[in-house]
Amino acid sequence: MSSCRTLPRIIMFTWNLTALRGWGWQQLTGLSGSIRVYSELGQGTSFRIYLPVSGESSEPEAVISEESVKSDxxxxxxxxxxxxxxxxxxxxxLTCQGYKVLIAENGRDALAALDQHDGPVHLLLTDVIMPDMNGRExxxxxxxxxxxxxxxxxxGYTDNVITHHGVTDPGVNFIQKPxxxxxxxxxxxxxxxxxxxKPVA
Known part of the structure; x- marks a missing residue:
């Protein structure tokens, strides 16, 4: 598990980048490219490699400093x-940001965690598509x-998959994975x- 010191160096949710064959991470970043990896249980893993168009200047993505990730x-x-x-x-x-986190694997566990917690819970951060009870429910x-x-x-699903769940409607707070x-x-x-x-746009 990554520590708070190494978290700022994580660009996206990635696992075992060193296992990539052929092109390495150093070659990719040297060309101002980037890679995004998303893995969903039962759905598989997808890798997307982004490279700048030839002839266009592109600055490498700035490294997020440890200080910029810290929060009160x-x-x-x-x-x-x-x-x-x-x-x-x-x-x-979230823990590195200073938040107290209650962890749940599914909707049932989330409701149980809420019942057992003594004190206010300020935010629900939930996946949309889960077995038994989805995030909207x-x-x-x-x-x-x-x-x-x-x-x-x-x-991490595309809009056409999650739209019917209502989470892409105006006024709904949503963040795309990865x-x-x-x-x-x-x-x-x-x-x-x-x-x-007044939800965030």
Missing amino acids: GSETILLTEDNEQVREMTNEI LSEQIAAREPDMKVIFMS FSVKALAAKVREVLDQHPG
Whole structure:
């Protein structure tokens, strides 16, 4: 598991980049390229390599410093994600930001964690597509108990797969997976700081 010191160096949720054959990470970044990896249990793993168009100048992506990732977050977040690797990494990011994280593998566990927690929970960060109870259904059940709790949906599926879940509707807080440390930290802080009734665009 990555420490708070190494997390800023993680560009996306990636696993075992050194196993790539042929082109290496050094060659890719030397050409100002990038790679995104997403793995979904039962769905497979996809790799996307991005390279700048020939003739166009492209500056390498700036390294996120340790200081830029740190936060004085103190709120409690209920994290619900059925993919173990994504769940552990997301928990690590949020913990390094200073948040207290309640971890759940599915909707049922999330509701149980909420019942057992003594104190306020400020944000639900949940995957959209999960077995038994999807993220939208979970958020609706929690809203009936905790109407002031804010929600961020996350998914690695394309819009045409998740649109019918309503999480891409205007006014709904959503972040696409895979996401960077900086992107997740910024989104969480943005939603927590927003005024009630005014979701982030």
